[in-house]
Structures are given as structure tokens and as C-alpha cells.
Amino acid sequence: MPIGSAVHDRTLALCKSLNYREWSGFFSVSAYEAHHEHEYAAIRTSAALIDISPLYKYLITGKEATGFVNRLITRDATKLAVGQVAYTTWCDEDGKVIDDGTVSRLGDDRYRWTAADPNLRWFQGNAGGFDVTIRDVSEEVGALALQGPTSADVLRQVADVDIDALKYFRVTSGAIRNVSVDVSRTGYTGDLGYEIWMPWEDAGRVWDALVDHSQDYLVRPAGMLALDVARIEAGLLLTEVDFFGSRKALISSQRYSPFEMGLDRLVSLDKSEFVGQAALRNERLAGPPRRIVGLEIDWPAIEVLFEAVGLPPEPPIVASREAVPVYSGREQIGKLTSMVWSPVLKKLIALATVHRNYSASGTKILIEFTVQAVRHKVEAVVVPTPFFSPSRKTATPPATAGSS
Numbered sequence: 001m002p003i004g005s006a007v008h009d010r011t012l013a014l015c016k017s018l019n020y021r022e023w024s025g026f027f028s029v030s031a032y033e034a035h036h037e038h039e040y041a042a043i044r045t046s047a048a049l050i051d052i053s054p055l056y057k058y059l060i061t062g063k064e065a066t067g068f069v070n071r072l073i074t075r076d077a078t079k080l081a082v083g084q085v086a087y088t089t090w091c092d093e094d095g096k097v098i099d100d101g102t103v104s105r106l107g108d109d110r111y112r113w114t115a116a117d118p119n120l121r122w123f124q125g126n127a128g129g130f131d132v133t134i135r136d137v138s139e140e141v142g143a144l145a146l147q148g149p150t151s152a153d154v155l156r157q158v159a160d161v162d163i164d165a166l167k168y169f170r171v172t173s174g175a176i177r178n179v180s181v182d183v184s185r186t187g188y189t190g191d192l193g194y195e196i197w198m199p200w201e202d203a204g205r206v207w208d209a210l211v212d213h214s215q216d217y218l219v220r221p222a223g224m225l226a227l228d229v230a231r232i233e234a235g236l237l238l239t240e241v242d243f244f245g246s247r248k249a250l251i252s253s254q255r256y257s258p259f260e261m262g263l264d265r266l267v268s269l270d271k272s273e274f275v276g277q278a279a280l281r282n283e284r285l286a287g288p289p290r291r292i293v294g295l296e297i298d299w300p301a302i303e304v305l306f307e308a309v310g311l312p313p314e315p316p317i318v319a320s321r322e323a324v325p326v327y328s329g330r331e332q333i334g335k336l337t338s339m340v341w342s343p344v345l346k347k348l349i350a351l352a353t354v355h356r357n358y359s360a361s362g363t364k365i366l367i368e369f370t371v372q373a374v375r376h377k378v379e380a381v382v383v384p385t386p387f388f389s390p391s392r393k394t395a396t397p398p399a400t401a402g403s404s
Contacts, residue, residue, distance in 0.1 A: 069111055
């Protein structure tokens, strides 16, 4: 039975739909209203407030903290400056991804590490010989994501933080209503946004401070359905949907390397030894056998299929997480794992795993699409991701509301 997160009393009071799901043992709102369209609109046009407290969080400290982190992640932790955040993967000895998340360097010998799955035992099992302390602070640190074009304006009003100086994938410290917070310019929406980290017991006060500006800057609480649309537009992968962590995978085809996930930029093979390095070096030489790619699907062709049976077209406004076959002619070459109608792009987009021979941008393939229990093949084209990446996401200082 799930339990309430750090701001469950706040989300429950606002959740008219009572549409919740379980996330790491906590209640998480799927949508506050009967549908998620207003919440998605807030992400792209104003500001959305999302409870991300269920993330697993670990604090790594000690004089060899940097060496320990560098031994586990695929990126070069020695290049992380204090105040910098890195999105990264970490792998098993076979070079298959165990999990992905962010590592924030909070001090010379102090890191906060976030993850989708529990990793404490694996961290401890790899800590031999390192002078480090590893603490699971998942239920000590609350976390809120404020995402969207007016998110910086809101924080300018409520946070004792120099928002204008905070660069993309950087973190700084300050206060909101006398609550000590860390604010990182990070998120899972592919838009201008921030994640706010505070003591678990004070998360409600921070939530209230942000919601108090809901009228001025159209701050709207948002749930997982809206977030799912935004993360697909951003080309961001979801564990147990687009890939499986290697410790959870039941069969070999569910296990992915960073190269197969299209995350080559996250692998630093020339740094000191890390877990999975040898396997990844061999894979880079041989090339990954498959790739996760972006797809744009021929929506007019789908409209014709609906019209043929006398029905109006039904764009999938809720992200589909069901795997469906992908073909080249009659040959299955992979599977589509995430698909949604993008309101901002007015396109049907998807993430799919395909054989490497079909992974180049511009390659035309076929996906299976079902209308009234009849399966059809519809054309799609491989495209680069992210599908949506506005300049405001990285602009420093971020623009104020109403400016271009």
C-alpha cells in the first residue's frame, strides 16, 4: 500500500480526480482534473509544480567521494565542478545500464545522487577501499519540480537565490520562506525549469510559497500524465517502459547499454577505470546492435484509417506505454515503446528501439497501429531527438514573462 509523499496533504486537497498511481511506494498524482491537458499546458506556457519527492536520493560524502562516484558512473566525475549537475548512467560489468539519474556536486567531497530505483546495496557493494559514507536520504529530502516558461519569474519572487545567474545543469543554495533549499536548473520536461530540494518536513511550506503565486504566474500543480507527454517531446527515456535496468530485466533483450539508448555522450571511455568500461569499449568498436530513436508517424495516414470505419480520428493524448512492433516491409526490426500526440508540435511522435541498420535519421519504417481491433502498418520516419527543445531551456539569464 503506497504512503503519502512529502506534500501529500497538499496534493490530496487539490486532486479533484483522485487519480493517483504508485511511485516508489508513494502516492503520486496522475492528473489533478478529469484530464491532464491544462497541466500539460502549464508546462509549456506558464509553470507547473510537480511533486518528485518519491525519487531515490543518496548523499555521498568523504575525502574519496569523487573517486567513488567516478568509479561507478559512465561520465567523468573529476570534471564536475562544485555546483554542477550531471545526468548520467551507471552500468554492470557487462556494460548494461543499471539505472540513470543525476549527480550533483554540492561540495568538494559531497554529492547528491538521484535514481529511479533503489541502489543503496549496489553502492555499498562497490565502496570497498574508498573512504566514503553513503546515506539513503530518500525520506529526508523532499523535492519539487517547477517547470515552464514562467518558472524563473516565480522563483525570482519567492526564493533567496540568484536565479538569473543559475546556469543550465547547475545547482545553488538559498532559502524559500526561511526554509533552506538547493535549487537546480534541471528537470524532466525539456523546458525551462528547476528542481527544489529541501528537508522532507518543510516541503509543504515551500509548496505553499510557490502556489501562492499561482494567479500571478499561472502556477498549476501537474501530475504524471502531463509529465509523460512532456518527457516524450523532450526525447527522455523512462525506465521499465523504454528500457529496463539490468537488475530488473527478466530477459537479455530488456537490458540496454548507454550506446543502445542513444546516450553515447554520457560515456567517457578515456577516464580512469569504471564498472562496465571494458564491455563498453568493445561495444563502441563493434557498434551497438540496436538504437533507441525518435519517430514521427504519418498522422494523415492514420486519419484515413479512422475515416474508413466511419470514426473521427482519435489522437493518443495520453502517452502509450505499450510496446508495438516496428517493421521494414514484413521484417520486424524493433519495437515502439512510447507514443503520444504532441500538442505543441501537432505531430504524432514516438520513441522506439530499432536495429542499427534502420537507426539513421531520415530512415522510413513502418509501425503497427490498431483501429477497431484491426492491425495496420503506418509509415514513420526516424528523426533526431529531442523533438522539442526551446531556447529558453538553457538561456542565461532566463527571460521574464512576456519577453521574447
